[in-house]
Amino acid sequence: MAYDQFGRNIHYLRISLTDHCNFRCVYCMPEIMTFRPNAEIMQDDEVLTLVHLFTILGFDKFRLTGGEPTVRANVVDLVREIAATPGVRSLTMTTNGALLPRLAGPLAEAGLHRVNISLDTLHPGRFHALSRRAAFDQVWQGIQAAEDAGLLPIKLNMVVVRGFNDEDVVEIARLTLDHPWQVRFIEMMPFGGATDLQLSNLITAEEIRQRIIAGTGGIEPVNGGELDGEARLYRLPGSLGDLGFISTITEPFCHSCTRARLTADGKLRLCLLRDGEVDLLTPLRQGASLGELRQLILDGIWHKPWGNRLADGQIATDRVMNQIGG
Ligand code: SAM
Numbered sequence: 001m002a003y004d005q006f007g008r009n010i011h012y013l014r015i016s017l018t019d020h021c022n023f024r025c026v027y028c029m030p031e032i033m034t035f036r037p038n039a040e041i042m043q044d045d046e047v048l049t050l051v052h053l054f055t056i057l058g059f060d061k062f063r064l065t066g067g068e069p070t071v072r073a074n075v076v077d078l079v080r081e082i083a084a085t086p087g088v089r090s091l092t093m094t095t096n097g098a099l100l101p102r103l104a105g106p107l108a109e110a111g112l113h114r115v116n117i118s119l120d121t122l123h124p125g126r127f128h129a130l131s132r133r134a135a136f137d138q139v140w141q142g143i144q145a146a147e148d149a150g151l152l153p154i155k156l157n158m159v160v161v162r163g164f165n166d167e168d169v170v171e172i173a174r175l176t177l178d179h180p181w182q183v184r185f186i187e188m189m190p191f192g193g194a195t196d197l198q199l200s201n202l203i204t205a206e207e208i209r210q211r212i213i214a215g216t217g218g219i220e221p222v223n224g225g226e227l228d229g230e231a232r233l234y235r236l237p238g239s240l241g242d243l244g245f246i247s248t249i250t251e252p253f254c255h256s257c258t259r260a261r262l263t264a265d266g267k268l269r270l271c272l273l274r275d276g277e278v279d280l281l282t283p284l285r286q287g288a289s290l291g292e293l294r295q296l297i298l299d300g301i302w303h304k305p306w307g308n309r310l311a312d313g314q315i316a317t318d319r320v321m322n323q324i325g326g
Pocket residue numbers: 021027028065066067068069094095096116117118157158159186187188189190191321322325326
């Protein structure tokens with residue numbers, strides 16, 4: 001079991017399979033991007049070695065992310081091998097959904113349990129403005145394909161950005177009336193220099209909640225308003241699905257954090273919003289033993305930070321979302 005100095009048991013690993021992406025969301029990356037060459041990215045056998053190592057340390061929950069994980073060439077085979085690794089109890093993916101019309105079935109068959117799909121608006125024009133791609137129809141079909149493939153429950157992630165899609169929160173919330181989906185509203189996180197968006201584009205989870213209450217006539221708490229993972233859950237009366245509010249900035253959930261991240265270039269990152277990483281890929285390539293890698297991971301986890309310091313105006317600057325994986 002891996003514990004940090006605050007007594008948190010860390011057993012959830014988010015693995016970025018690639019920093020490449022077929023979208024260019026305004027809150028995530030600039031339009032012109034230089035991605036890492038393939039040689040710098042973890043190869044399949046390296047991902048599998050590290051997954052095995054993390055399961056030995058008690059990690060049982062794995063999420064594949066990116067960049068866009070579905071653009072990795074052999075993602076279905078890799079999912080099959082990760083799913084078959086003893087100790088992997090939960091295997092999920094966060095995706096923009098654009099390739100799911102083709103991949104949802106094969107991914108489910110390979111052993112993926114479920115997906116979170118990003119959906120920031122239901123308006124194709126605004127979708128294009130946010131993702132810099134005219135791909136709304138593809139993503140909508142991807143959501144249907146995921147549902148048909150049994151990648152359930154479907155969770156949809158909406159990053160709310162003032163001036164881009166804040167008008168859409170009520171409409172997106174209403175999707176849960178007819179669909180058994182969990183729609184999650186995410187506070188936009190600022191990343192130093194990577195995007196033009198700053199804290200002024202942030203809409204707090206509380207403001208989003210108030211807008212939904214005003215636009216729908218009311219919502220009711222699920223689980224007495226307690227945190228469910230990172231989200232506080234509510235529902236519209238009579239709905240089939242839930243609403244989740246993720247307030248990374250205004251109300252960080254550090255006390256219940258059980259996660260670590262593995263970047264596409266094989267660095268263990270202990271906090272999404274704090275700089276500081278432990279390189280695992282270089283020692284792995286230099287022939288480090290499993291015992292040595294295990295010690296690197298345990299030492300890194302012991303020093304996992306507490307608090308994202310955004311409230312003090314401190315912004316992590318060494319990485320952007322497509323490299324860390326969200
Ligand atoms: N490409 C996939 C996708 O978009 O779902 C997976 C990677 S993406 C980096 C993971 C999650 O991070 C997505 O839900 C995305 O909306 C979210 N995200 C990206 N940039 C963000 C930001 N600046 N603030 C908050 N969430 C962000």
